[in-house]
Amino acid sequence: MDYVSNNVTVVKEERQDKGAAVLAYDMAMAAQKNKKGKEVKKNA
Amino acid sequence: MLNFDEFKEYVQLNLADALPPGYENAKLTINEVVKNNDRHLTAITVLPEGQNVAPNIYLDGFYMEYQSGTDLDTIMDEMADMAVAHMNPVPEFENIAKDFQDFDFVKERVIMVAVGRERNEELLSDVPHQNREDLALIYKVLVNSDKEGIGSITIHNNHLNFWDVSVEELHELAVENTERLLPARVQSMSEVMREIFAKDGMDEDMLEMLCEERAADEQMYVISNECKVNGAAAIFYEEVLSNLADRVGSDLFILPSSIHECIAVSTNTFTAEGLAEMVVDVNATQVAPEERLSDHVYHFDAAAKTIKLADTTVEALGLVAADSSHNYEATKTNTEGNRPRHHR
Numbered sequence: 001m002d003y004v005s006n007n008v009t010v011v012k013e014e015r016q017d018k019g020a021a022v023l024a025y026d027m028a029m030a031a032q033k034n035k036k037g038k039e040v041k042k043n044a
Numbered sequence: 045m046l047n048f049d050e051f052k053e054y055v056q057l058n059l060a061d062a063l064p065p066g067y068e069n070a071k072l073t074i075n076e077v078v079k080n081n082d083r084h085l086t087a088i089t090v091l092p093e094g095q096n097v098a099p100n101i102y103l104d105g106f107y108m109e110y111q112s113g114t115d116l117d118t119i120m121d122e123m124a125d126m127a128v129a130h131m132n133p134v135p136e137f138e139n140i141a142k143d144f145q146d147f148d149f150v151k152e153r154v155i156m157v158a159v160g161r162e163r164n165e166e167l168l169s170d171v172p173h174q175n176r177e178d179l180a181l182i183y184k185v186l187v188n189s190d191k192e193g194i195g196s197i198t199i200h201n202n203h204l205n206f207w208d209v210s211v212e213e214l215h216e217l218a219v220e221n222t223e224r225l226l227p228a229r230v231q232s233m234s235e236v237m238r239e240i241f242a243k244d245g246m247d248e249d250m251l252e253m254l255c256e257e258r259a260a261d262e263q264m265y266v267i268s269n270e271c272k273v274n275g276a277a278a279i280f281y282e283e284v285l286s287n288l289a290d291r292v293g294s295d296l297f298i299l300p301s302s303i304h305e306c307i308a309v310s311t312n313t314f315t316a317e318g319l320a321e322m323v324v325d326v327n328a329t330q331v332a333p334e335e336r337l338s339d340h341v342y343h344f345d346a347a348a349k350t351i352k353l354a355d356t357t358v359e360a361l362g363l364v365a366a367d368s369s370h371n372y373e374a375t376k377t378n379t380e381g382n383r384p385r386h387h388r
Contacts, residue, residue, distance in 0.1 A: 001130040002077070002100040003195075004089045006141035009077060009100060010133075013273045014193040019240045021301050021330040022266055026233050028322045029264060032314065 048086075051107050054116065055088055055123065062117075062124035069093040075100070078170075080303060080334050081163040090127040097137050099130035136188040137195065144185065144197060147207040154199065155225060156181040156218040158277040159303060160338045171200050172211040177353050178338050179300070181277065183218050186225055194226075194273050219282075226269035228278040230288055230308075232257065233264040260292050261310040267298075268305035275305045276337055279344075279351070289346035296344040297354060299323050300337035308344070316341050320355035 003010045046054060056072055063070060071091040077100070078084055091098035106119050143149045161168065161180045173180040188195035204214065231239075234257045241251055257263075265288060268275025278284055279298055285308070289296050292310045297319055299307040309319070319341045327336050343354035 001126075002087070002102075003097050003130075003133050003137050003140075004075065004087075004091075004100045005097040005137065008141045008144050008197055009075075010137055010140060010187055010195050010197055011077075011079075012193060012195045021326055022233070022236055022305075022307070023240070024326045024330045025299065025301065025307055025322065026237070026264060028326065029309070029314070032318055032322070 045111070048107055051110060052086060052103060055103060055106075055120070058116075058120055059088065059090070059123055059127075062120035063090070064124070064128060067092055067128075071098075077102075078167050080159055080167070081336060082166045083334050088123075090131075092131065095131075096141065097133050099127055099133075101126055134188050134190075134195070140187060140197070145206070147209065150185050150207065151217050153186045153221065153225070154183050154214060154218045155186050155196070155222040155274075156215070156277050156280070157184055157274045157303070158280065158337065160300075160336065162338070163336065171198060172204055172214060174211065174215055176280065177342065177351065178340055181215070181218070181280065183214050184274075186221075189225070189271060194271055222277060223281050226271055226275070226278075228281050228284045229268050229270050229272075229275070230278075230284065231266050233266065234258065236266050261294060261312055263292070263309075265292075265308045266301075266305050267308055272304055274303055276300060276303050279306050285344045285351070286346065286349060289344060295346050298342040298344055298351065300340070300342075301326070302331050302335040303337050304335060306337075311343065316343065316354035
């Protein structure tokens with residue numbers, strides 16, 4: 001909840017649990033590494 | 045169906061009737077707040093007689109509820125309940141309007157926060173800031189920090205005039221304070237996953253199996269602060285990226301995961317273009333619009349200690365300004381001997 005006092009606004013920001021975005025990056029990076037690995041094998 | 049302007053008017057005229065006895069003389073005021081990424085929100089403050097701090101209740105969510113079919117009486121009751129539940133703020137807020145005028149109070153608490161320049165044109169026209177590639181460091185006064193998060197006030201241009209302080213002076217104070225008040229936290233992805241899964245109750249054996257520590261240059265690192273709120277600015281703390289680059293043994297690519305944290309990986313393992321696609325995709329699917337930082341990837345040069353935009357998509361970005369060659373570890377600007385002057 002934000003608060004206002006004489007035109008001064010105090011913004012309350014809650015602790016974030018960024019699990020979803022961080023896990024999405026982890027998965028995307030794993031997929032990219034896999035793809036790269038397959039390409040290397042294919043070209044070998 | 046009321047349009048949003050009519051809804052605002054209705055709330056201002058009728059919310060008092062939904063408040064419990066004792067709030068008959070509460071002052072109700074509509075105001076607009078610009079949040080990160082130029083998101084405009086409309087709120088109503090409910091200031092009871094004899095008090096000087098009022099909860100700011102945002103109407104946008106309630107209007108969506110109304111559009112979904114909830115009747116106005118129910119919405120007025122929900123709003124009144126919310127106002128009453130938040131009528132007693134934490135003690136730090138009680139004299140905040142007076143404290144905020146005193147630069148001796150402010151100078152111990154001013155912090156820097158990283159936001160994206162592309163999506164914050166309006167905000168940046170009204171707040172002091174320093175540009176860093178396509179990001180900007182804006183300044184806030186940290187009023188309160190607890191297990192729930194932080195309470196802060198954004199500093200606007202008119203406040204600088206009032207305090208008679210320059211942006212450079214403010215920046216210097218913010219660099220010192222932010223590292224002290226919101227210390228950096230760098231975690232490997234394995235540690236982060238361990239934390240997430242342990243919170244969900246996963247047993248130790250399973251954690252060991254899933255969260256196996258990888259080689260340093262194969263790891264992804266999450267950079268934030270201890271609070272995990274507005275932690276993306278931690279990439280501008282002195283030594284954070286240098287220490288990580290030493291640990292990894294290479295330069296780093298930095299991914300702007302959100303305003304709350306960045307992700308770093310070794311430049312040996314990925315390409316900037318591949319990572320940029322990833323950032324665009326994750327931003328679009330996993331990050332709330334108000335928490336997005338940037339769609340671009342940065343390169344940290346460990347030898348030069350600089351951060352620069354890395355992906356080729358930035359060629360189309362008009363924001364890459366002449367000031368883009370900052371040494372990012374030297375976040376302290378050269379204002380030695382230029383401490384804040386007289387303060388009212």
